[in-house]
Amino acid sequence: xxxxxxxxxxxxxxxxxxxxRYWERADILSPVGRxxxxxxxxxxxxxxxxxxxKCLRQTAMPIRAIREFVELAREGDxxxxxxxxxxxxxxxxxxxxxxxxxxxxxxxxxxxxYYEGITL
Numbered sequence: 686x687x688x689x690x691x692x693x694x695x696x697x698x699x700x701x702x703x704x705x706r707y708w709e710r711a712d713i714l715s716p717v718g719r720x721x722x723x724x725x726x727x728x729x730x731x732x733x734x735x736x737x738x739k740c741l742r743q744t745a746m747p748i749r750a751i752r753e754f755v756e757l758a759r760e761g762d763x764x765x766x767x768x769x770x771x772x773x774x775x776x777x778x779x780x781x782x783x784x785x786x787x788x789x790x791x792x793x794x795x796x797x798x799y800y801e802g803i804t805l
Contacts, residue, residue: 688726713751
């Protein structure tokens with residue numbers, strides 16, 4: 686079993702140690718075990734949870750919705766269908782967000798072309 690310190694886990698996932706502590710306080714990351722000195726020691730399961738949470742946050746899932754998803758996961762395999770539906774709905778929101786971002790990028794590209802044309 687792998688364990689990581691908060692600074693190692695934070696560096697590994699590109700988040701701050703404070704973010705990891707916040708996720709724990711917000712109850713979207715289960716309470717993290719401690720080493721013999723009482724310091725947080727992130728297990729493989731914790732690291733997998735961090736990976737999921739980071740992905741959901743990067744795709745703008747609200748903390749409240751992540752908490753609901755995590756609570757379903759904590760209830761066990763009997764909630765797999767409900768979790769699947771949560772992820773499917775989130776995927777649709779992400780796809781729509783990407784569509785809007787692509788549209789905005791096309792607009793910005795047109796503006797860059799315009800300004801390059803009048804300044805070069």
